[in-house]
Amino acid sequence: MHISKVDLNLFTVFDAIYSEGSVTRASQKLHLTQPAISHALARLRLVFDDALFIRQGHAMVSTPLARNIIEPVRLALRGLEVTLSDAGKFDALSATNQFNLALRDVLESTVLPPLLHNICGQAPLVNLAAIQVERRELLNELAAGTLDLAIDMLLPLPNEIRRQKMKQDDTVVLVRSGHPLIQGKLDLDTYLNAEHVLASSRRKGMGLEDFELSRLGLQRRIRLRCQHYYAACRVISQTDMLLTMPEGYARIANEQFGNQILPLPLPMPSWDVYMYWHQNVENDPANRWLRQQVSQAFLCSL
Known part of the structure; x- marks a missing residue:
């Protein structure tokens, strides 16, 4: 079927039902009546010759076809939003955007203070959500626009994900x-010979320093595995264990504990931090403005 014969608004309805799992919630999200959403769904079913969503109790469960097409649909909708943006302009003073930033907790204390200082001064109505996203979901979330930027270590992401090196630690x-x-x-x-604390959000697996030790045929004893460096710093202050971590965050998390900060006594690659965004927002004025703010925040945190 040619695209000229399809109402593109139907795909906005499709995305809303998929996201909300309910015709009622989709109607509330789009500010449309339930009959209007149901009518749009009926038209979509004719276009694709598929049920797309099957009611199970109070939920609308997607069919295999719906799951296969959701990402291309979201990419197309996101592209249209960028195309319809205000001719390459972004007025920070009046903007009311909600930006979602995937950020590992180890970077929150270094990046968020200068970032919010800049944003609050330039864009008083803009909100920011710093969230943690599974690395395997970054590509889909950036492509769908549910995530505006991600800040993480160097990751094996495809070329459609743009990247910029922010920091070396x-x-x-x-x-x-x-x-x-x-x-x-x-x-x-x-x-x-010492006992060690490993701070990691993962349930198991080695830290980066353990990979380097294993390459040399060496191993250390991890006595405690915990989730956050702040907790690990406090444990270190009250025991004879050691904690290995990035220097930038160490100087912030350790301020109230007074632990010694010493060089790691073995060769170790630097912690390279990158900013990631999808190619479909490369020229989006709002996303470009946000990238500028993040870049400035990193310069302030060095």
């Missing part, structure tokens, strides 16, 4: 003040 080791074996200097033997 060294790796350091935190040791409590007054540690009986370590005062101002740390050698590799002492590092390997």
